[in-house]
Amino acid sequence: MNQAKKLYLETFGCQMNVSDSEKIVALMKGIGYQRTDDPHHADLVLLNTCSIRATAEQRVYGHLGKFKSIKGGRPGLIIGVGGCVAQQEGEKLLKKAPFVNLVFGTHNLHLLQKMVTAAEEGRRSIETDFLDDEKRFDLFPLSDSEGGVTRFVTVMQGCDNFCAYCIVPHVRGREISRSAARVVEEVRALAAAGVTEVTLLGQNVNSYSCKTPGEPGFPDLLRLVAGVEGIERIRFTTSHPKDISPELIACFAEIPELAPHIHLPAQSGSDQVLRRMNRGYTRADYLAKVAALKDACPEIQITGDIIVGFPGEDEAAFQETLALMEEVQYADLFSFIYSARPGTKAADYADDATRAEKQGRLERLQAVQKKTTLARNRSLEGTVQRVLVEGLSSSGDCLFGRTGGNRGAIMDGDPSLAGRVLEVRITEGLQTILKGEILHV
Ligand code: SAH
Ligand code: SF4
Ligand code: F3S
Numbered sequence: 001m002n003q004a005k006k007l008y009l010e011t012f013g014c015q016m017n018v019s020d021s022e023k024i025v026a027l028m029k030g031i032g033y034q035r036t037d038d039p040h041h042a043d044l045v046l047l048n049t050c051s052i053r054a055t056a057e058q059r060v061y062g063h064l065g066k067f068k069s070i071k072g073g074r075p076g077l078i079i080g081v082g083g084c085v086a087q088q089e090g091e092k093l094l095k096k097a098p099f100v101n102l103v104f105g106t107h108n109l110h111l112l113q114k115m116v117t118a119a120e121e122g123r124r125s126i127e128t129d130f131l132d133d134e135k136r137f138d139l140f141p142l143s144d145s146e147g148g149v150t151r152f153v154t155v156m157q158g159c160d161n162f163c164a165y166c167i168v169p170h171v172r173g174r175e176i177s178r179s180a181a182r183v184v185e186e187v188r189a190l191a192a193a194g195v196t197e198v199t200l201l202g203q204n205v206n207s208y209s210c211k212t213p214g215e216p217g218f219p220d221l222l223r224l225v226a227g228v229e230g231i232e233r234i235r236f237t238t239s240h241p242k243d244i245s246p247e248l249i250a251c252f253a254e255i256p257e258l259a260p261h262i263h264l265p266a267q268s269g270s271d272q273v274l275r276r277m278n279r280g281y282t283r284a285d286y287l288a289k290v291a292a293l294k295d296a297c298p299e300i301q302i303t304g305d306i307i308v309g310f311p312g313e314d315e316a317a318f319q320e321t322l323a324l325m326e327e328v329q330y331a332d333l334f335s336f337i338y339s340a341r342p343g344t345k346a347a348d349y350a351d352d353a354t355r356a357e358k359q360g361r362l363e364r365l366q367a368v369q370k371k372t373t374l375a376r377n378r379s380l381e382g383t384v385q386r387v388l389v390e391g392l393s394s395s396g397d398c399l400f401g402r403t404g405g406n407r408g409a410i411m412d413g414d415p416s417l418a419g420r421v422l423e424v425r426i427t428e429g430l431q432t433i434l435k436g437e438i439l440h441v
Pocket of ligand 3: 016084167
């Protein structure tokens with residue numbers, strides 16, 4: 001019997017990369033590679049990388065060092081780097097890291113089988129050209145679900161917003177939407193394979209089809225996907241506040257399958273900072289949309305992203321961010337210290353706050369959010385939530401699932417309940433998790 005070749009794949013960054021990695025697994029399976037968790041036994045190591053902040057990028061180089069030493073004792077090992085760092089660094093990466101066999105950009109997954117085969121024959125290769133064509137969505141086999149009940153479905157890629165701090169438009173290219181028919185086709189195939197929840201994915205998902213006349217808009221796409229037999233719950237991410245339309249807000253009241261959660265990054269609560277970030281909305285616009293979302297769907301859970309220490313942010317501007325958080329009452333918040341990215345507009349802005357000041361702001365902000373998260377989780381005690389059971393919890397001794405609002409919950413129950421949406425009474429709201437009991441199955 002042929003011994004399967006082994007793939008060790010590590011993924012950094014956002015859901016877009018997680019989704020691309022599922023495709024990579026399926027593509028590599030097609031040329032005889034099975035996944036392993038142990039790089040020491042791998043024949044092929046692939047890193048799917050992220051360059052959103054300098055720390056993310058440094059992590060990639062740290063990992064490459066580790067694989068270089070493994071390759072020292074295992075000379076046949078093929079090492080490939082893909083994703084956003086690969087897109088940005090291109091040839092430089094091959095020069096800096098001579099032990100790397102292949103470099104593939106964010107639009108080049110469809111070439112990966114060919115590139116790995118070339119590496120097996122001793123040839124190095126690099127592919128980082130952008131492919132600005134809808135075809136790039138459908139060049140793959142259906143991604144490898146490995147039995148999950150919840151899956152990502154890409155509906156658009158790229159970003160045209162050019163927020164002043166952000167590398168994404170530079171490494172993911174221009175915005176392009178996939179046809180609604182292909183999206184629905186993929187969702188149908190996933191439902192037939194036992195998937196009950198899909199998350200529609202895009203860098204700026206709510207501007208879906210804005211640039212492709214003739215395709216349905218995002219609210220209609222949500223209706224089409226919600227109508228697929230077997231799909232009990234849909235989500236979407238990430239939304240840009242400037243593109244949240246009244247029609248989309250109404251969907252939260254009108255589409256029962258649409259989960260009551262939205263990730264709506266504000267980035268800052270200060271108009272002066274938002275303008276310099278090139279975000280295209282004001283604090284008042286953002287808060288008005290949040291109020292409309294809460295009106296349409298009172299149980300909606302809002303999560304967000306905030307950048308602290310953007311060039312020009314002073315203490316007063318930071319206080320406005322804290323006040324915005326107070327008003328929104330985020331269920332959860334991802335917060336980051338600004339990191340200058342090469343080639344972005346803000347990289348040239350004068351930046352006068354010290355590292356210690358920025359670190360101090362981040363810690364204050366996170367302390368505020370920690371309290372809000374706990375208070376919100378506690379406020380769910382005694383309520384009945386519809387929880388999609390994803391499977392066993394990481395400790396293996398109970399079930400793990402998510403409420404419609406995307407809060408993690410654990411409860412006792414049989415693993416065969418995976419994939420079901422069940423009514424669960426929340427018995428305890430802790431800092432990072434809810435505990436509950438299944439009411440009936
Ligand atoms: N498309 C998404 C964001 C993707 S990046 C959106 O528009 O919201 C995820 C988050 O990383 C951003 O929301 C932002 O908060 C953060 N981020 C992006 N660039 C950054 C930078 N240069 N420094 C620090 N944080 C950054
Ligand atoms: Fe980056 Fe802004 Fe595009 Fe989001 S909308 S990916 S933050 S440029
Ligand atoms: Fe990172 Fe690229 Fe996503 S830079 S956040 S992996 S689009």
